[in-house]
Amino acid sequence: MKPIPKALAGLLLAACAAMGASAQEGPQRLQAIALNAGMHNIRAEVAATEEQRQKGLMFRKEMAAHEGMLFVFEQSAQRCFWMKNTLLPLSIAFLADDGTVVSIADMQPQQLDSHCSSQPVRYALEMNQGWFAKRGIKPGFKLSGAPFSNAPR
Incomplete structure (x- = not known):
């Protein structure tokens, strides 16, 4: 096997650097x-x-405690999540277009089990595990905020 010429190695290195953000583990x-x-x-x-x-x-x-991640999809569908490479225990609320909680699941770190919405949704909100339960938030509860304000009534 021949060694890679320095010029080609430099180009490969530059291409890898350009892709860097998505390839980094962080x-x-x-x-x-x-x-x-x-x-x-x-x-x-x-x-x-x-x-x-x-x-x-x-x-x-x-x-x-007050932080989380809102997953926004283009259209409603059954959504499933897993915890690969996720180090924190999380709770996920699957949300209808108007912010109404459809279902909630607790998820354990670094597990490949699927946690799916009980019906088609456009949104999912991940918070620290137990956040929803500690606040009495259950299916039927309605969250508010910009993403949900334009939903049909």
Whole structure:
């Protein structure tokens, strides 16, 4: 096997560097919005692209009690999540277009079990495990915030 010429090696290195952000193993930090669950304020990072949704909260070692991640999809469908490379125990609320909680699941770190919505949804909100239960938030509860304000009534 011949060694790679230095010029070609440099080009390969530059191409790898250009892809770098998606290939790195580290937590992503995304733009955040304000959501409300009754009197409880939430700072939710928004995962709106396929790449952002795939990485989600992977590799996070800690998250403040009022923080979470809102997964936004283009259209309603049954949504399933798992916890590969996710270090924190999380609870996930699957949300209808108007912010109504459809179902909630607790998820354990680094597990490949699927946690799916009970019906088609466009949104899912991940928070530290137990966040919804501690606040009495159950299916039927309605969250408020910009993503849900344009939903048909």
